[in-house]
Amino acid sequence: MITLDKFYINGAWVAPDAPKTIPILTPSTNARVGTVSLGNAVDVDRAVAAAKTAFETFSLTTKDERLALLRKLAELTPARLGDLAAAITMEMGAPATMSRDAQADAGLGHLEAFIAALEAHDEEEILPNGDIVSREPIGVCGLITPWNWPINQIALKVIPALATGSTCVLKPSEHTPLSAQIYAELIHEAGYPAGVFNLVYGDGPSVGAALSRHPDVAMMSFTGSTRAGSAVSVDAAATIKRVTLELGGKSPNVIFADADVAAAVAGGVAECFYNTGQSCNAPTKMLVERSVYDRALSIARAAADAQAVGDPALKGDHIGPLFDQIQYERVQEMIGTGINEGSRLLAGGLGRPDNLPPALQTGWFARPTVFCDVTPDMTVWRKEIFGPVLIIAPFATEEEAIALANDTEYGLDAYLWTGNEARALRVARRLRAGGIHINGRASGYGSPFGGFKQSGNGREGGKFGLDDYLEIKVRPPFAL
Template sequence: MTQTPFSTDNLSRFYINGAWVTPSSDRGFPVLNPATEQKIGDIRLADVQDVNAAVAAATTAFESFSMTSKAERLQLLERFLEVCRRRAEDLARAISMEMGAPMTMSRDEQAASGIGHLESFIDALRDQPEREDLGNGDTLLREPIGVCGLITPWNWPINQIALKVVPALATGCCCVLKPSEHTPISAMIYAEMIDEAGYPKGVFNLIQGDGAVAGSAMSGHPDIQMMSFTGSTRAGAAITKNAADTVKRVTLELGGKSPNLVFADCDIDAQVAASVQECMFNTGQSCDAPTRLLVERSIYERALEVAKATAESMSVGDPAKEGDHLGPLFDKLQFDRVQSMIETGLAEGARLLTGGLGKPDGFETGWYVKPTIFADVRNDMRIAREEIFGPVLVVLPFEDEAEAIQIANDTPYGLAAYIQTGDPARAERVARRLKAGAVHINGGAVNFGSPFGGYKQSGNGREGGTHGLEDYQELKTLHHP
């Protein structure tokens, strides 16, 4: 086990081949606290030589780690779980500092997701057979695909790292992780935890970098057999194109503009309020947030009253403090984009129900945004079609079930959808018509171990549980005489 290097004064190291090393690149990048706008420290952005070093370490390690037994890998995962539980508070504080999640939410949701996913992958691996009799005399083997390149986003940093790194380790793959350059600290702590758990050198490698250089070098690398990416649809398309020449497997979890269908037979007050809260959760920075609220015309005005009151009851606050409040957006780049989209909504003629341009009173410092709702939105407006990724909800009326389904599916995305109804038969009927990878019925939440992923331009492949393991495995058929 190597000596722990973590300090905000020492962010410029990469974890390669079981050691913390000085990068080849001298290109720096400042890491900022989004609540204070102050610099936390500087990272190095990897160059091609850094990527090559990490891939070489993983390639060498794969020769032996791919041959480990399931029992050996389960033992390592159980040891890793012990470390994760002990260091959960470190992760929560890092996430709060680097991307602005309020401490209570960062602890209970952000950091906790790493533990929940790890536990579910342990269960899935334990239950998955390594050999399977096909019933025709042949035998099916499940084997690790190889070296995996993993690129994760800033909005749910540990959630997405766990959904990629853990199945790689569980199946016997080796990997190179490139987290978002905006959230490097939680990833460094994660590397420390893997090191402490006792994984062989080279099995897991961490570099920091941007998409243009490090991401491109990874997706086109001939010695990487699989790329798993979470982020924008634009970047996902670029990775897929760059990976094509080496015919590697590519799994993508991309954007969303998830519809939330509210029917007149639901508990209007409770379910509309919960829908607004779900949209604003994580300051609206979730790819599957229900950002399009589709409301049956007969209850439209009442739903607007509830939505407005709910948003105006929300408070923003310092993410370093405990409590149920919204933190800032992660960066000035995102703040400017959200402000621009609010301006667009106003220009398109949508009715501003609450919120709007500018920062909340008393929050001149930090990338805080007012919880904002637009009413009387048409589905051809940009604010109804483009992912805003902030605390902005658009509300659209519909006449009947058929129109609700038509509006819901009229989007290039298909990550998630939501239904609020008191009729179980309607819920099942509508859910089958919605083109989305997950449908949340009356507040049903995502559970650890269930597959997560989308239709259409929301990506391909599934993360989580047994289905998440399968993306990291090759199938080999033994034909016996």
């Protein structure tokens, strides 16, 4: 049984202010694998105070000094990727292959991209009028990360803080503390000064709110639900701190008849189900040109029926369980709503998959599900389901496709398949989303990630991810 009963504050592992714990559960069996202590406002005060003190000197370090620390972190990380992957599989249910190749790998991929961005970063520039602009670290940063991509989001927030000379307090999801613990160990081993990075476990209403309200925190970076992001913004408003948000999504996947329809549909189904559908940018709304709609439905049904679901401890391209009982019940409720509102069930449906081995029948496994003939008035069209559930609808014209794709309160990613380059560029320009995937290709490490509308504000990754952690100062050139 794993026990995480200390927080990383001011360069040391310290006991929490008060004894409050919750179990760490593994979603494949719902078994308890450990215990984690939860912090409170006193723990946040201690961590913020350490970060504030450390900022006085760390903010004055040179770019070369910060690059040396980042390169040391990059040197150490590969040896812990296996540990990170195993922790992620245990705590949130990502299958072993995906945990290693995507979930854990993100910790190194983003780090290398931030190193490249910092190398190219100009800390000063001369304006056309002769004035000088400097970019300086913003201060103490409060960082709140989710359970669905734990290391990916930790890296996207912690690394730019360290890269710019800011200091930080990380509150990872209290339900995925194992990978966060390993990441803190890596930062400690890399030799960062005490107080530059701090880690406090806790829930949103206690630790998250205390961070967001703290007068000595200069910025908050949050990834999670739109509802929780709104709460962070409200809590931060009184102290006028910067807030960056990466929130929900209902990403459209537009497939034109001139595309490779078989590859587009099968790829879209697989991408929707990846991470058991628990990705905010998953392409969960497939829009297919009417002339190939029936063919697309046949392909989608076959792809969904062929999607393997199984033990996340095993390697392979299967999907694992949903994260926990609450997530499972929400997905079941949404599937039931889709059925009751008249969406046509093409594959999957309510309940667990057939033929799960006895050891997994207490886990939170859902059936890969596809609805078709879905219309904009239906709940499954509008709501983010966050599970292996795809909806499909037809369109007749390019204009209709764009209108249907943009018919959402979100705007994180959008997916587009066509054999016509001019159409790809034309449609991509009009899709209201922060990231566009074209013919199965997405952006890589170092590119900006973030959304329009209620998918959030700010961008994470590469040089754009550094900007949120910097303040701009202007001065005239020196003259007597």
